Amino acid sequence: MPKFKEQPLDKEHPPSDNTIRLEAKGSQCPGPIMVLQEGVKTATKGQQILIEVTDPGFKQDVVAWCHVTGNELASLTEDEGIIKALVIKKIDTEDQITPNKEDSLTIVMFSCEMDKAIAAFNIALGALAMGLKVQIFFTFWGLSLLKKTDDGTQHEEKHSESLLSKMLLDTDKNLPLSHWNTLGLGRMMMEHIMKENNIPSVNFMVHLAKFDGVRFIACQMSMSVLELKPEDLIDGIEFGGVATMIECARKSNLNYFI
Numbered sequence: 095m096p097k098f099k100e101q102p103l104d105k106e107h108p109p110s111d112n113t114i115r116l117e118a119k120g121s122q123c124p125g126p127i128m129v130l131q132e133g134v135k136t137a138t139k140g141q142q143i144l145i146e147v148t149d150p151g152f153k154q155d156v157v158a159w160c161h162v163t164g165n166e167l168a169s170l171t172e173d174e175g176i177i178k179a180l181v182i183k184k185i186d187t188e189d190q191i192t193p194n195k196e197d198s199l200t201i202v203m204f205s206c207e208m209d210k211a212i213a214a215f216n217i218a219l220g221a222l223a224m225g226l227k228v229q230i231f232f233t234f235w236g237l238s239l240l241k242k243t244d245d246g247t248q249h250e251e252k253h254s255e256s257l258l259s260k261m262l263l264d265t266d267k268n269l270p271l272s273h274w275n276t277l278g279l280g281r282m283m284m285e286h287i288m289k290e291n292n293i294p295s296v297n298f299m300v301h302l303a304k305f306d307g308v309r310f311i312a313c314q315m316s317m318s319v320l321e322l323k324p325e326d327l328i329d330g331i332e333f334g335g336v337a338t339m340i341e342c343a344r345k346s347n348l349n350y351f352i
Contacts, residue, residue, distance in 0.1 A: 116145040118152075119176065123315040123335030126152045127159055130181065134165065137183045142168070147177045151314025154334035156181070158341035164191040193345050198227035200346040202339065203236035208269035208281055208296060211239060214352045215299035218308055221348070228303070229346075231339040233313035236352075237320065238269070239300055240312060240327040269296065304330065311338060 116133045118126040126147040133143045145156075153170065156179045160167040166182040185191070199221040201214055218228050232240055274280040288295065294302070304310055310331040317323075317333070324333065332338075343349050 113142040113144050113180075116143060119146055119148045121147070122149050122318055123151050123155065123313075124337070125149075127155055127335070127337050130156070130159065130179075134163075134181070134183050139183055139186060141183050143181045143183065145179050145181070147179070148175055149177075149314060149318075149335070151333055151335035151338070152177055152179070154311075154332060155337035158334070159337040162191060162193060162337070162341050162344065164189070193341070195347050196227060196345050197225065198229070198342075198346045199348040199350070200339070200342040201228070201230045201349075202343075202351045203230050203232045203239065204234055205272070205352055206235035206238035206269060207272040208284060209271050209273075210352050211269060211296045212293075212299070214350070215296065215303055217350065218303050219299065219306070222303070222306055222308060226348070227309075228307075229309035229311060229342045230303075231311045231313065231334075231342065232316075234316045234320070237312060237316060237322065237327070239296070240310065240331060242326065242328055301328075304328070311342075313339075 114133050114137055116129055118129040121129065126145065126149055130143065130145050133145065137143055153172065156170065157167060159165075160181060164185045166184050167179060168182050169178070169180040171178050199218065201218060203211075203214055205211070205214075214230070218230060222228050268278065269281065270278070271280045271284060285295075287293075310328075311334050312327060312331050314333045314335050
């Protein structure tokens with residue numbers, strides 16, 4: 095799918111007096127996309143819609159939204175935290191765009207439980223080995239799997255000190271089992287069995303998947319709720335919202351929510 099790339103105002107399509115101007119500053123996902131959709135409904139074909147947003151995830155979401163809906167993203171800029179997107183309505187609102195399916199897998203990773211994480215990354219790595227494109231959308235507690243750890247992948251200084259962010263578990267250190275966790279004894283037993291059977295750890299699978307080309311997308315709204323910053327998470331991941339996830343899911347022929 096197209097990825098966010100800042101593009102300045104197109105000289106051929108500057109904002110005009112007829113441009114519909116929308117403001118969604120301060121609104122979090124899915125608010126900005128919903129405001130944009132309502133604006134497009136009132137626009138005529140070929141009319142411009144200029145929207146201002148402060149949600150960082152909108153930069154990727156508006157690219158995905160335009161790609162799925164068939165409208166044109168004429169420009170996308172950010173200045174001092176204000177994101178401006180100029181969209182040109184290309185199709186009638188009632189028209190449906192059917193995206194081309196691709197041999198790919200999308201996983202929504204909601205859980206931070208060890209056994210569910212193992213299952214998710216087994217599926218992801220297996221799909222990758224069979225030639226599928228794989229993308230994982232990490233939301234809420236699933237963001238635990240992207241946190242930097244104390245084994246050299248984390249900055250010495252803690253960037254996030256909020257109570258909610260501290261509630262997130264550290265990858266492969268204290269993730270509970272979904273059943274029979276028994277105050278961590280079940281997890282310890284599982285780790286022992288995995289080691290005895292040469293099964294890689296969750297942390298290893300996370301980094302292997304990323305190294306081998308699995309696309310990692312962190313939910314920007316969940317990050318805002320949990321007061322996480324990009325530097326709290328491992329490097330090289332993307333940030334997006336529900337529109338980004340929906341585009342991935344609509345194009346994939348396999349989808350899982352774990």
